[in-house]
Amino acid sequence: MVLRESTLMKLQYVTAVAALVLVALHLLMQGVLFPYSTALSFQHVLSVYRSWIDGSMLEILLVVVVSHGFNGLRIILLEWRQSKAWTSWVNAGTLLAVGIALLYGTRTVVLAVTGAVG
Amino acid sequence: MKAEERAVNKRGILGWINPLHYNIERWAYVFQRVTGVGILLYVLGHLGDTSFFVGGPLGTGPNPGSWAGDLAVTENIIGHTILTLTVLIVVFHGLNGIRLILAEYGVIFQKPTRIEYPYKAKGLRTMQRHLIWVAIVAAILAALYTGSILFG
Numbered sequence: 001m002v003l004r005e006s007t008l009m010k011l012q013y014v015t016a017v018a019a020l021v022l023v024a025l026h027l028l029m030q031g032v033l034f035p036y037s038t039a040l041s042f043q044h045v046l047s048v049y050r051s052w053i054d055g056s057m058l059e060i061l062l063v064v065v066v067s068h069g070f071n072g073l074r075i076i077l078l079e080w081r082q083s084k085a086w087t088s089w090v091n092a093g094t095l096l097a098v099g100i101a102l103l104y105g106t107r108t109v110v111l112a113v114t115g116a117v118g
Numbered sequence: 119m120k121a122e123e124r125a126v127n128k129r130g131i132l133g134w135i136n137p138l139h140y141n142i143e144r145w146a147y148v149f150q151r152v153t154g155v156g157i158l159l160y161v162l163g164h165l166g167d168t169s170f171f172v173g174g175p176l177g178t179g180p181n182p183g184s185w186a187g188d189l190a191v192t193e194n195i196i197g198h199t200i201l202t203l204t205v206l207i208v209v210f211h212g213l214n215g216i217r218l219i220l221a222e223y224g225v226i227f228q229k230p231t232r233i234e235y236p237y238k239a240k241g242l243r244t245m246q247r248h249l250i251w252v253a254i255v256a257a258i259l260a261a262l263y264t265g266s267i268l269f270g
Contacts, residue, residue: 013222016212016215016216020212026207029262031268036267040193042182046180069157069158075153098128105165107169107172108169111179112172115172116179117180118173118177118179
């Protein structure tokens with residue numbers, strides 16, 4: 001499936017607004033709603049991952065920020081140079097990078113939720 | 119236009135490469151991209167950093183020892199400085215990005231008017247310019263607040 005550039009640009013804007021809200025919440029939880037030292041303690045982080053709402057928010061934040069970030073980099077690279085081959089390489093590289101980052105980030109969330117505490 | 123006025127206004131090739139001749143919108147455009155790349159690098163580092171909560175790339179589950187080791191590396195003056203700078207660029211990127219979306223959909227774009235010398239971009243005045251300053255001031259305030267938490 002090939003997405004049109006206009007569709008990708010709309011996706012960029014939707015993820016931008018979503019990221020703004022989610023990053024704001026994430027930052028508030030890291031030092032405003034909870035003291036910074038508490039927010040980083042092992043038990044607190046574990047409880048965040050294992051809470052349905054907070055854990056889901058972290059996974060959604062991962063998807064939103066990674067897709068917005070790499071699509072933004074793709075836009076910069078396509079503004080920088082233009083050719084059919086370059087566009088294909090950049091698009092393929094972006095998809096690959098998004099896939100790897102999502103897999104690695106999701107692995108952390110899944111292991112934090114389901115793994116036995118070592 | 120008088121010949122003397124033309125001579126004063128003429129910048130030549132140096133005018134092209136002198137960044138001081140950019141207007142604030144051009145600087146906002148440059149910083150939106152620079153901060154975007156910076157945030158992406160931070161996000162990738164953060165993905166690697168937080169994976170040590172489950173023991174790193176080869177881990178199998180939540181690991182207090184691995185997490186303590188990670189915090190020992192990141193919780194210092196360098197790590198806190200990086201976090202403070204990240205908040206600075208994230209807030210600027212986010213608010214300036216909202217300005218760009220509003221401009222893209224014509225919400226804050228002024229009506230086009232006749233082009234007249236000295237060729238200032240009229241569509242980029244008032245509201246847009248104010249929003250750039252809002253983004254800059256909010257970013258500085260957020261960074262100062264973050265700094266007060268991390269270094270206070």
